[in-house]
Structure formats: structure tokens, C-alpha cells
Amino acid sequence: MERSASRGRRRRYSIGVALDWFFFVFAGLASIWLAYLGFTETFRVGWWGIPFGILFWVVLAYLLLPRLHRILTTIYVPDYFIGRTRTSDGLLGDPVNLAFRGAADEIETALSASGWRRADPVTLGSSWRIITSTLTRRSYDEAPVSPLFLFGRQQDFAYQQEVDGNPAQRHHVRFWKCPDGWLLPGGTRVDWLAAGTFDTAVGLSLFTLQVTHRIDADTDIERDHIVGSLVAAEPAIRIDVIKDFSSGYHARNGGGDSIRTDGDLPIVDVSFVPAGVSAAPAASADPAGIAPGGAS
Amino acid sequence: MTRPTKRAAFESPVDLVRPVGYDPDMPRPAAISAGAALVMLRVLAGFLWLMALAFNWDVIANDVEIALGDVKLTDGAKTVGLAAILIVGGTATLAEGVLAVLIYRGMNWARVIVMVYAVASISAAFTTWWVGGQDIRIDTTLLTLSLDILVLLALSSRQAAAYAHRRHLP
8 A cells, every 4th residue: 555655656757867868869860960971971081981981881870770760669669568579779679479487497497408508698798709709600609699678678588509509590589577467468377478589690680780690580480499499308398379379470570580470379387397307317418409490 | 436547549758758767786888888988088189189289379379369450469468378278178178087987987967967068069060060061071070079979879878878867766
């Protein structure tokens, strides 16, 4: 009672945040001007135009377009659950194609038992390591994954499986804890939502002009691979499938990659798995069983 | 019994200016470090500019004399003028350096002051460019202008704002 009363008095708006929006939009407009000045300068300075052109691309792809996307998507992309994650620019990202019941450590135990590795957080060091190991084709099986947002929050954790010892290609799945008391559209209760996609290569995105991972269009293969690998390692895991949770659709994600799905949503119940018991023997299972295209 | 209220068909714009979350343990985002480093670059550029002014003071003073209509300034007046510019400019530049440190430590008011200054300086440059047709080139003002815009971009980003507001209770 007391709690709800204090909530009622809580301020609904903040002058500081309004001021921040002004600076946010002003900086977006100023960067348009900077990009224009950089572009015209590129043609004025002769051979120096080449480094200038690269600088222009960096400003455009990494400063200007994200800012414009952020402003525009705040206006037109709905902020409630629509079965899609959002990128840090607010664009629609990978589809939510898995749901889990159980505690975080139960999910993590089940994943590590079936040959998945937890992704490192994005830091300067881990970003540098993923760039060098992609270029030199060295293994980095805990490579960080980019942040995607659901319920207005970045993923709580992410797991991945490297393919052929090179971080350019990998299976990966991100997890978000559902808010307390939150139900899926249709009324089903789940504890976690997850988005799993397969990174096929590193390339230039045509939408954002940034260098990013391209994902495999058939996200259902990756979804079934995640479920299949979990069940193979721990048969006690129960799977319920909500058929046609989202109607089958074609779409594009925030990087401009096309995606298609039949719209089924498997609910993976790991709460019956005795935590820590199955992990040790199964973790030493042959990792060669997890091959590219090894999806069930 | 309370009647269920119908949800509005539009999202209220007030939602956009809702106070951000309270998160005192938030790690420092890259945008704050980059913003503070860019402000420090501006400080460095400011000192270089002051040094260049001091070394070329005779030439500049001559220009001023011509601009004023061939008024002869005494040597004393020239020295006083230079000292005044160096003191005022040096203090302002030092203050900006202090602001950079405060921004790095997550003070919101320091961030807002630097952003207000950047908005004013960008607006002034834009006005002279648009109305006066002044060229903005790499060998004139493009460098300082791009520093201003980059400072504003970094410090106005959502991560930087969330860090600066991390101790503000909603």
C-alpha cells in the first residue's frame, strides 16, 4: 500500500531528460552538416580525398545514421512486445524465437552441458580480440555478441558456438528475463525469452553501412538447432511448442538481412533438470557433433 | 467496482521524458570517456591557439592598429592587451579542462555546460557559413567545428546521459 502511494507521487517527467532530448536531436542535425562539409571537402583536396572519404563514411555510418535511426524509431517503432528485438539504434533486430522456463543458472547449466559457451561482455579488449581473430582466422569461442534490446533492456546473457574455429561464423542465442508477471500474447507464462540466429559471415550492412555479422535468413534452422542440442544433451528437458505464435513472415532485421520463419515458438522447460548433475559428463561430450548445418 | 479504463490510442509524449533509471553502479560507458577525451583535445587546441597568438602578437597588433584606422598603440598597451587575452583565454581553457575531468567522473551539470557551449559555438559557425558564406575548410575552422560536433554527439548519447543521471532518483 505504502509502496503504491510513493509510486503515485513519483515524477512522471524530468526537465533534465527533456533537455537531453534537445541536445540529442541538435547533435543529430549538426552531424548532418558535418557529413555534408566532410563530403564536399573530400572533392576539394585531391588525393587527400581518400582518407577524407573514409572519415566521411565513419561519421555517416557510426555517428549520423545511428542518431537519425534512434530519433525516427523512437517515433514509429512500438515499444511493447511485438516478437522482435531492437538494435541499439532502435531498429528491428533478430526475431524472438525461443522461450524458456526455469532459473538463469538452470538454463546456463543446460547450455554449457550441450556445448555452448557464454559470450564475453563487449569491452574494448574483447572487441579488439574478435576483430583480430576474425582477420587471422583464429578461434575465439567466447567472442562477444552485439547488444540487442527487449523490454527496453540489453540481453541478460548470450551463448554461442563457434563454427570451424573462426568467429566469423557462429551459432548464437541471446536471453532476456521477462518482467515479473509478464505473459506472452495469448496468456502463456514464460520466464525467459531468447533470440537465436546463425552468423554466416562478416560483411557490410546495406541499411546502416556498418561492418557487421550477416545472419542466415532461415532463423527456424537455428531455433531448431538450439532446441535439438539442448535435448540431445539432457533428455529430461521438456519442449512445448506454441504453433503459429507469430504468423509465418518474411522480414528484414536491423542490418538489412532478410529473415523468414514459420512462426512457431518452442518453450524449453529446464526447471526439471537437476542443476549441476548432468553438466560434468555431458560437457566432455564430443564437440565435433556440433557441426555447421548440424541442426536437427 | 471500478470500470476498466480504455488505453489511449497513442503513446503519450510524456513517456519520452520519463526520468531514467537509478543505477549508481553503472560502469562508465565509452561515450563518456570519448566525450571527456574530446573536450581535453579542445583544451589542448585552445592552449596551442593561445601560444600561436603570443608568438605572433606583433603582427596581430599591427593588424589591429590598421583596423582601428592607423591608431598607434604604445608598447605598454600592447603588452597589457596580450596579458589580458592570455589570462582570460587561459582561465577559460583551464576551466574547460576541469569540466572534462568532472564529465569523466559523471557530473551532469558539467556535461550540460559543455553541451550548451558546443551548441552555441556550432550555431555561430553555422550562421556565418549559411548567411556570411564563410568557407569552412580543413585549414580553417573545420577541425574545431568537428571537435565541437563530436563532443556534442558523444555527450548527448543515451549511454552518456544515463551515466550522468545514474544517481538521480526518479
